[in-house]
Amino acid sequence: SACVFPCQKPKSELVRTSLRLLTSSAYRLQSECRKALPAEPSPAPDIQLVTQQVIQCAYDIAKAAKQLVTITTKENNN
DSSP: OOOOOOOSSOHHHHHHHHHHHHHHHHHHHHHHHHHOOOOOTTTOOOHHHHHHHHHHHHHHHHHHHHHHHHHHHHHHHO
C-alpha cells in the first residue's frame, strides 16, 4: 500500500485517529457495496439500508479526509 504520510507511525494522535477512521470507513464501504451485489442464491439485500450505510461510510471518509487536511495544514504552517 502507498504511504500518504511518512511510513513511520504518525506522532500526532489526531492523525492516527483520522487515519483509523479513514481506513475502517473504506473497509466498511467496500463491504456495504458488496452487499448491494449479492451472489445469485442469496436473498436480495435491503437496498434502502445498504444505501444508508454507503452514505454513512462516504460521509465518514470525507470527515476523516477533512480532518487530515486540517491537521496537516496546521502542522505545515507552524
